[in-house]
Amino acid sequence: MEDTRTLRFFNRGPSAVARLVFFSVLSLFLLFVDARFKYLESTRQVIAVIIYPLQKLTSLPGEVWNGAGAYISLQRYLVADNAQLHQQHDSDAAQLQQLQVVQAENAQLRALLEVKQRDTYGVQMAQIAYIERDIFKRKLLLDKGTQSNVQAGQAVVDNTGVVGQVTRVYPWLSEVTLVTDKDIAVPIQVVRNGLRAVVFGSGNISELDLRYQPINADIEVGDVLVTSGMDGTYPPALAVAKVTSIDRDPAYPFARIACLPLAGVDRHRTLLIVSSVPPLPERPASEAEEQAPKRLKNKAKRSQP
Amino acid sequence: MRVDLEKDREFMLPASTAFIALSFLAAVTLAWLPWRGMGLVLRPDFVGLVLLYWCTHKPHRVGIGMAWVLGILVDVADASLFGQHALAYTVLAFGGLVLNRRVQMFNLREQSLHVFALLLASYVVYALVHWQVRGFVAWEYFIGVATSAALWIPLTHLLQALRHKRRDPNEL
Numbered sequence: 001m002e003d004t005r006t007l008r009f010f011n012r013g014p015s016a017v018a019r020l021v022f023f024s025v026l027s028l029f030l031l032f033v034d035a036r037f038k039y040l041e042s043t044r045q046v047i048a049v050i051i052y053p054l055q056k057l058t059s060l061p062g063e064v065w066n067g068a069g070a071y072i073s074l075q076r077y078l079v080a081d082n083a084q085l086h087q088q089h090d091s092d093a094a095q096l097q098q099l100q101v102v103q104a105e106n107a108q109l110r111a112l113l114e115v116k117q118r119d120t121y122g123v124q125m126a127q128i129a130y131i132e133r134d135i136f137k138r139k140l141l142l143d144k145g146t147q148s149n150v151q152a153g154q155a156v157v158d159n160t161g162v163v164g165q166v167t168r169v170y171p172w173l174s175e176v177t178l179v180t181d182k183d184i185a186v187p188i189q190v191v192r193n194g195l196r197a198v199v200f201g202s203g204n205i206s207e208l209d210l211r212y213q214p215i216n217a218d219i220e221v222g223d224v225l226v227t228s229g230m231d232g233t234y235p236p237a238l239a240v241a242k243v244t245s246i247d248r249d250p251a252y253p254f255a256r257i258a259c260l261p262l263a264g265v266d267r268h269r270t271l272l273i274v275s276s277v278p279p280l281p282e283r284p285a286s287e288a289e290e291q292a293p294k295r296l297k298n299k300a301k302r303s304q305p
Numbered sequence: 306m307r308v309d310l311e312k313d314r315e316f317m318l319p320a321s322t323a324f325i326a327l328s329f330l331a332a333v334t335l336a337w338l339p340w341r342g343m344g345l346v347l348r349p350d351f352v353g354l355v356l357l358y359w360c361t362h363k364p365h366r367v368g369i370g371m372a373w374v375l376g377i378l379v380d381v382a383d384a385s386l387f388g389q390h391a392l393a394y395t396v397l398a399f400g401g402l403v404l405n406r407r408v409q410m411f412n413l414r415e416q417s418l419h420v421f422a423l424l425l426a427s428y429v430v431y432a433l434v435h436w437q438v439r440g441f442v443a444w445e446y447f448i449g450v451a452t453s454a455a456l457w458i459p460l461t462h463l464l465q466a467l468r469h470k471r472r473d474p475n476e477l
Contacts, residue, residue: 001451015369016369016399016402016403018397019369019371019399020395020399021371023370023372023373023391023392023393023395024395024396025375025389026391027373027376027388027389027391027392028388028392028393029384029388029435030380030387030388030391031387031388031389031392031434031438033387034386034387034388035386035438040387043387044381044387047377047378047381048381048382051378051381051382054330054333054334054337055337056381057334058334058337058338058339059338059339060330061338062338062339079418130337130339131340131341135383137385139384141384168384175384182441203441203443285418
């Protein structure tokens with residue numbers, strides 16, 4: 001029995017208080033560095049790779065359960081499912097036909113009007129590996145990372161709309177912040193009238209806030225909000241949310257507008273990572289506005305001879 | 306008197322380093338299970354509990370340094386800020402170390418009240434950091450303190466039983 005000896009009174013190293021102070025200061029320092037400067041991403045990645053096997057292990061029971069469920073699912077369910085999917089496919093095919101015609105027409109009209117063509121974008125399928133275990137945040141981890149060319153900033157969608165944005169990339173995982181996270185904002189347009197606005201996450205799983213809209217803003221309950229594509233992060237025209245309630249209280253300068261996310265933000269196992277949208281030309285700095293005409297003149301001079 | 310002796314012996318039970326490491330591994334694994342929704346709200350702080358158990362039962366084996374390292378690992382896995390869990394667990398381990406003599410004098414039910422207070426302190430530290438950095442606190446987060454404290458009695462029984470197993474079978 002190694003511990004029958006009494007506590008050693010001497011030579012015990014620094015006291016508990018000293019250690020508390022030391023490690024607290026160390027933690028606070030790390031917190032400060034991480035929150036303000038984001039220097040520790042590489043360290044985080046190294047530790048993430050080390051604990052990856054254990055994380056994988058913890059999700060194993062769930063996967064085995066799901067796998068077993070799929071394996072022994074009854075045949076009649078599969079047949080019914082298959083029939084339903086066929087039906088869905090047929091109706092989708094009809095709509096797709098129309099879509100092709102409309103797309104061609106749209107391309108032609110855009111060419112006539114000399115508007116820049118909308119870029120098409122590819123998608124990459126990814127499975128949800130883990131769900132965030134922090135109650136404060138709305139995040140999840142996908143099983144594709146830098147090894148599959150995922151980059152921070154890419155949009156993540158499902159079959160009905162925008163789910164979120166890739167905010168941090170590990171070698172085999174990527175962290176997605178959902179649109180309902182408190183820290184995220186999505187530039188949107190109202191489908192009905194094209195009104196531009198920004199929708200903010202509320203921190204609540206099933207709610208988004210449409211902030212900074214004047215009380216008389218032309219928004220109605222039931223309006224669908226789609227991405228405007230104006231920031232160069234999200235591709236345009238992806239469904240984001242639907243307005244569920246509007247509180248026009250004259251005591252406040254802005255209307256309080258609550259929206260419901262259209263995508264299954266808390267559903268699904270498989271999501272699509274939209275390949276990054278081609279970067280927009282750099283935004284001119286506002287201070288440079290006075291110098292801008294000069295540069296233009298210079299250019300004009302140079303192009304004259 | 307006899308009872309006191311028994312209790313003292315419980316605290317004196319040997320624990321191999323491998324057993325301590327395994328208990329932490331189990332706690333971390335439990336914490337990393339895919340909790341969600343109400344489960345996430347009610348999820349006890351397994352790592353914190355096991356840490357507190359060892360801090361009160363084997364204070365010269367598991368201390369503040371260990372707590373800090375565990376905190377960093379949990380930080381990475383939870384994608385929280387670096388040092389957030391580390392700070393909370395440091396405070397927790399300090400509380401456990403300071404109160405370990407005192408906690409040994411009480412029975413399990415009274416111990417869980419102490420545990421409740423210590424866990425509350427560590428949860429408050431975590432929430433404070435979050436509030437400072439992100440500017441809001443989800444109050445339902447604190448429900449975890451109650452479930453964790455409720456888990457103290459079963460956890461202690463379990464770990465004690467696992468430690469008993471290694472005892473010499475010829476002992477009376």
